[in-house]
Each structure stands twice: as C-alpha cells, then as structure tokens.
Amino acid sequence: MPYGEKAFDAIGAEKTLSSLLNSPGNFTASKLAWVKENEPHVYEQIDKIMLPGDYIAMRLTGEISTTIEGLSEGIFWDFKENSVSKEVMNYFGFNNDMIPPVIPTFGFQGVVCADAAKELGLKEGTPLGYRAGDQPNNAVSLNVFNPGEIASTAGTSGVVYGVLGEVNYDPLSRVNTFAHVNHTSEKPRLGVLLCINGTGILNSWIKRNMIQSGLSYNDMNGLAGKSPIGSKGISVIPFGNGAERVLENKDPGCSFHGINFNIHHISDVVRASQEGIVFSFKYGMGIMEEMGMKINIIRAGNANMFLSPVFRQTLAGVTGATIELFDTDGAAGAAKAAGMGVGIYASNEEAFASLKKIAVIEPDTENKERYEEAYQLWKKYITQKLF
Numbered sequence: 001m002p003y004g005e006k007a008f009d010a011i012g013a014e015k016t017l018s019s020l021l022n023s024p025g026n027f028t029a030s031k032l033a034w035v036k037e038n039e040p041h042v043y044e045q046i047d048k049i050m051l052p053g054d055y056i057a058m059r060l061t062g063e064i065s066t067t068i069e070g071l072s073e074g075i076f077w078d079f080k081e082n083s084v085s086k087e088v089m090n091y092f093g094f095n096n097d098m099i100p101p102v103i104p105t106f107g108f109q110g111v112v113c114a115d116a117a118k119e120l121g122l123k124e125g126t127p128l129g130y131r132a133g134d135q136p137n138n139a140v141s142l143n144v145f146n147p148g149e150i151a152s153t154a155g156t157s158g159v160v161y162g163v164l165g166e167v168n169y170d171p172l173s174r175v176n177t178f179a180h181v182n183h184t185s186e187k188p189r190l191g192v193l194l195c196i197n198g199t200g201i202l203n204s205w206i207k208r209n210m211i212q213s214g215l216s217y218n219d220m221n222g223l224a225g226k227s228p229i230g231s232k233g234i235s236v237i238p239f240g241n242g243a244e245r246v247l248e249n250k251d252p253g254c255s256f257h258g259i260n261f262n263i264h265h266i267s268d269v270v271r272a273s274q275e276g277i278v279f280s281f282k283y284g285m286g287i288m289e290e291m292g293m294k295i296n297i298i299r300a301g302n303a304n305m306f307l308s309p310v311f312r313q314t315l316a317g318v319t320g321a322t323i324e325l326f327d328t329d330g331a332a333g334a335a336k337a338a339g340m341g342v343g344i345y346a347s348n349e350e351a352f353a354s355l356k357k358i359a360v361i362e363p364d365t366e367n368k369e370r371y372e373e374a375y376q377l378w379k380k381y382i383t384q385k386l387f
Contacts, residue, residue: 003037003092004030004075011087013171019078020085021169021177021190025245028074033092048100049074053131061110061128066100072179073133079167082185105181106130106341129341130334132181135161136191141333142299142326143352145182145189150298150321152281154305157241158199160281160288160298164190168291174246175287181337192293194246194284198238198254199277200304205240205254206273210266217307220270224310227271229317229367230374233258234268235381236276246284252385258377271310278314279378285319299324302358316363317371323361 004024008016016023024030028051036043050058051070058064071077071084076099078085084099103109109128117124132140139151139161147165152158167188169177180191203217211220239247240254256269285295298315302325305311316323336351345351364371 003033007033007088007091010091015087017169017171017173019080019087020075021072021079021167022075023173024075024088025173029076029088029092029094032094036092036094046098049098050100051133053133054100057109057128057131060112060116062113062115063110064100065103065109067103067105067131068183069105069132069136069179069181071099071102077179079179105132106337108342127342128338129343130181130338132334132337133178134330135159135193136178136181137330137334137337138301139163139191140181140337140348141328141330142301143348143355144299145180145348147189148294148296150293150295152298152300152306154199154277154300154311155303156199156201156204158196158277158281158305160194160285162192162288162293162295164188164192164291164293166190166292170287170291172248174248175284175291176245177291192288192291194281194288196238196246196277196280196284197241197244198280201241202236202238202254202273202277203305206270210269221308221310223267224271224274224308226267227265229314229370230377231268231272231275232264233260233377234264234272235374235378236269236272237378237382237385238273238276238280239382246280246287247382247386250386252382255381255385257381274305274308274311275314275374276378277305278311278318279375281315282318282375283379283382295319295321297322297324299326301326301328303329312361313364314371316361317367318375320363320368322363323359324357325359325361327356327358 004026007024048064054066068077076084076088089096112122112124112126114124138153142151144151144163147163150162152160163180176193178191180189183189235257237255239252243249243251298321300306306325312323339345340351
C-alpha cells in the first residue's frame with residue numbers, strides 16, 4: 001500500500017521498525033490515511049477511531065476505549081515510548097483526540113448498558129472484561145501466554161503465532177510483531193505473527209479442480225496418506241492467493257514441480273499440496289527463530305488442515321516440534337479470558353485447566369532426513385522463483 005510505504009520511507013526504516021516493530025504497510029493507520037485523502041468528507045466527521053472489538057464494546061457499554069494490543073495491530077503504538085506514536089500521528093496529520101482512552105486488555109471495561117441489554121437479551125450491568133483480535137484470541141483459546149508458546153491455525157490462510165518475551169522485530173517485515181494480550185512495558189509479551197495466504201484455499205482448489213466429484217476432504221486426506229513422504233519428488237509452491245508478506249510481498253503464484261506422467265497419481269499431487277503448505281510454514285518459522293523464538297511445541301485446534309494426518313505429521317516431522325491438538329475454539333477462549341478479566345479466574349492456568357488435549361503428534365525422528373530432503377527440494381524451487 002503506497003501510504004504505508006511512503007510513511008516507512010519518510011519516518012525511516014530503523015526508527016519505524018525499532019519503535020513500531022512493523023512497517024505501516026496496509027494496516028489501520030495507512031487505511032485511515034487513505035480515507036483522509038480520498039474521502040475527506042467522511043474523515044472530517046470522525047470523532048474516535050475504533051477497531052471492530054472496540055466498536056462492539058462501545059455498543060455494549062456506551063463507552064469508547066481501546067487497548068495497546070489493538071493500537072499495535074493498527075501500527076499506532078510506539079513500543080519504545082510506551083505510548084501512541086507521535087511519528088505516525090504527525091506524518092499522517094492525524095489529530096491525537098481521535099485515539100480513544102487506552103485500557104488494559106484484561107480488566108473492567110464497562111458494563112452492559114440498558115439499550116444493549118434490551119436489544120440482545122442480556123442482563124443490564126453485566127461487566128465486560130476482555131477484548132482481542134482474532135489471532136491473539138486464538139492463541140488465548142489455546143492457553144498461549146508465555147514466551148516460546150506457539151499457536152497455529154490452517155484455514156483458508158494459515159497462521160503461526162508465537163509469544164516473544166523481548167521487544168524485537170524482523171528487519172525485513174516478513175512477519176508482524178504486535179502486543180500480545182498480556183503485554184506490559186515491564187513484562188513484554190509480543191505476538192509474532194506469520195501468515196501464509198495460500199493454505200486451505202489450495203486444498204479447496206485441488207478438491208474443486210482435480211478430485212473426483214463426491215469425494216470429501218476426509219477422502220482427500222486418505223488419498224494423501226497413500227503417497228510416501230516427499231510425494232515421489234513432486235513439490236507444490238502454494239502461494240496462489242496474492243502477495244505473501246513472508247516473501248517480502250512478492251507474488252510467485254502457485255506452481256507444481258516434478259510431475260512425471262508415468263509414475264505419479266492424484267494421491268501424490270494431494271500429498272505434495274499438503275506438504276507444500278507445511279513447508280511454507282517451516283520457511284516462515286525460520287524467520288521467527290531468527291528473532292529468538294524457540295519452537296518446540298505447536299498448539300492448534302482440531303480443525304481444518306489439522307484434521308489431516310499427513311499435514312500434522314509433516315509439520316511435526318519437518319520442524320521437530322510436537323503438535324498438540326485441543327478441543328476448543330475462539331469463542332470458548334474469549335469467554336474464559338473474560339472470566340479472567342472480571343476476576344472469576346485468578347490466572348490463565350486456572351481459567352484453562354479444563355482445556356481438553358485430544359491428540360499429541362511427536363516428530364518422526366526415524367524419517368527426519370526424508371522430511372528434510374523433501375523440504376530442501378521445495379525450498380530450491382521457491383528460491384529459484386524468488387531470485
């Protein structure tokens with residue numbers, strides 16, 4: 001987005017990254033700059049800016065507020081100064097009065113007002129105790145609060161989200177770093193987010209265009225299991241859903257490599273596609289490790305691509321991490337987090353004591369070299385496409 005790129009260049013790369021931990025890119029601050037320039041009649045009517053969670057809280061309580069976590073996701077927060085970024089506000093010409101009062105992510109955030117109670121059937125006076133963005137909240141639902149703990153999702157796009165215990169950033173902005181839900185200036189807890197756009201969307205494309213009608217995703221997972229590790233030499237580059245931040249915003253597209261009409265079957269293509277998605281995770285996780293994150297355990301809900309034995313076995317095998325699958329979702333996590341915010345639970349350990357672990361996938365050490373060989377072949381193809 002030109003607004004973010006121009007801000008990055010004007011403020012300066014070192015200053016931007018060391019203070020904001022990210023390039024403004026296409027985040028909220030840059031989008032607001034677009035509104036200011038292209039829809040001035042709308043911009044002039046703004047009293048306060050809010051993220052979706054802030055807006056929902058306002059409708060529930062009648063009060064406007066925001067959080068450090070939310071401001072950091074919008075690229076408004078200066079981690080050096082522990083305040084709203086003067087550089088961002090001054091560069092874009094934003095009025096400081098547009099920023100709502102900042103409150104903790106956990107804690108008293110107001111009560112359900114009479115109008116909201118009547119409209120929604122809730123009890124007037126019910127306290128609000130928590131709000132967060134989708135990926136931080138997914139991490140919360142998996143009890144990911146402390147440095148080294150990792151959460152992952154693999155739906156249409158895929159995410160690996162890890163907690164870092166010190167202020168750091170990727171100098172190339174291939175991953176994003178935001179305040180995690182329990183971040184404070186005295187005790188940093190930063191969420192490092194790796195996003196892969198071409199994840200489940202590749203799996204669904206394969207299903208629509210290559211799979212016999214009537215076969216389910218579960219059937220596809222079974223097909224993938226019939227092919228050996230490495231898919232008999234097929235590699236699939238899964239980046240067919242637009243530019244990828246992990247590739248420095250390059251868009252190499254999706255491509256298939258190594259198909260031999262004499263030896264390969266659809267099962268090999270399906271497995272290679274799932275392996276390609278996993279290898280893109282591995283590629284990005286290397287950046288997270290460069291930032292000081294140790295990835296030993298990955299927690300995920302038992303859903304989407306994690307339903308595939310090949311996907312999760314490959315992820316464990318190529319990263320060396322143990323995969324833990326849980327019976328949970330974001331709504332359950334948010335409810336427990338709200339309980340923490342209003343004092344029903346004294347800690348996250350108490351709140352998530354009932355979190356049900358349903359499967360553990362250990363790395364297959366006997367086949368470590370085979371997974372690594374397949375990954376290196378994949379990496380060769382993506383390197384050729386990028387450079």
